[in-house]
Amino acid sequence: MTNERGSFLSTLERLDGQVAVVTGANSGLGFETACDLARLGARVILASRSTERNEMAVRTLVDRVPSARVEAASLDLASLASVEEFSDRLAGRVSSVDVLVNNAGVMAPPERLETKDGFELQFGVNHLGHFALTGRLKPLLETSPGGGIVIAVASLAAWKGRILFDDLQSRYRYVPFHAYDQSKLANLMFGMELSRRAMTEGWNLHSRIAHPGWARTQLIVNGLGSRTGNMLTRVTELGAHVAFRLLGQSAADGAEPFVYAAASPKARDGQYYGPTGAGERRGAPGLAVIPPSAQHPAIAKRLWEVSERLTDVGFD
Known part of the structure; x- marks a missing residue:
């Protein structure tokens, strides 16, 4: 562990004995x-879909952090049945x-x-x-002493997002990055609405939101390469790749806002x-600017109600 990383972690609260679930953690x-x-x-419980990649991630994490208490659990967020099974299994363990860090994501498949x-x-x-x-x-979050902490992972893409209630599923018109932008705005609005409801209803949990800035991850590489189009579009993609390499930060640095939101006494x-650098693309973690499109409680309330109906999962 570098001195810089140790310096960051030294500003955070210890989590000894606590249980942390991270989705998309392999x-x-x-x-x-x-x-x-x-x-x-x-x-730490690594909650991801691929059993093989989960087991490899556990071994790699233990190599990196020999003192780690870590285990893997199968979770496919593309299946509500898998979500239910994972939750039931976890309640038994x-x-x-x-x-809870809601990190896993899909970015802009071309079709x-x-x-x-x-x-x-x-x-x-x-979402x-x-x-x-x-x-x-x-129920498990509320059992945590002081209340469990939920981290919704949004993105700078939320600035371009719109919640299209007349076509949430992009059935009438699918544009890869428009759908991605909507999903990340939904993440941000969910985190904010969860906080409002927790305070209003007296739920014993905490909700915070974080984004990684421009982090060089495989999700970004795959997403930027998923556009289809003419030569001009491909040139634009190449420029985006170069920009991320030059102006972006490592995955480890991109994860700092998530950890900060979960463990900083200032959160x-x-x-x-x-990130607090130029354009919130990189830099030390701190407060981020909330897009105006996310500051509509009525829309967040409607999105919540629609989400309850679609998933058949209630919070009361």
């Missing part, structure tokens, strides 16, 4: 988040969940794909899967965290 931002949570003493429940893949995995997971884990419910 690579990229999720894996780096899991490493830092393990360094802080948490028992732990008495509470202290930290419209669907989850096993018939939702557009990005909206279904990035609805995490909405259902949080709802099903709510507050309902707040949004990200």
Whole structure:
């Protein structure tokens, strides 16, 4: 562990004995988040779809953090049945969940794909899967002393997002990055609405939101390469790749806002965290600017109600 990383972790609270669940944790931002949570003493559960990649991630994490208490669990956020099964299994293994990082994501597949429940893949995995997971884990989160902490992972892409209630599933018109932008705006609005409801209803949990800035991960590489079009479009893609290499930061640095939101004594419910450098693309974690499109409680309330109906998961 570098001195710089140790300096960052030294500003955070210890998580000894606590249980942390990280989705999409076998690579990229999720894996780096899991490493830092393990360094802080948490028992970390890597919740991802691929059993083989999960087992490899566990071995790699233990090599990197020899003191880690880490285990893997199968979770497919593209299946509401898998979300329910994961939650039921977890309830038999732990008495509470202290930290839940809703990190897993799908970015801009060139063709419209669907989850096993018939939702557009990005909206279904990035938003609805995490909405259902949080709802099903709510009893374990509320059992945590002081209340479990939920981290919704948004993106700078949320600035371009719109919640299209007349076509949430992109059935009438599918544009890869438009659907991705909508899903990340939904993540941000869900985190903010969860915080409002927790405070209003007296739920024993905390909700915060974070984004990684421009982090060089496989999700970004695959997403930027998923556009289809003419030569001009391909040149634009190449420019985006170069920009991310030059102006972006590592996955480890991109994960810092997630860990900060979960463990910093300065983190507050309902707040949004990200890199504090130019354009929030890179830099030390701190408060991020909330896009105007996310600051509409009526839209967030409607999105919540629609999500409850689509997933058949309630929070009360």
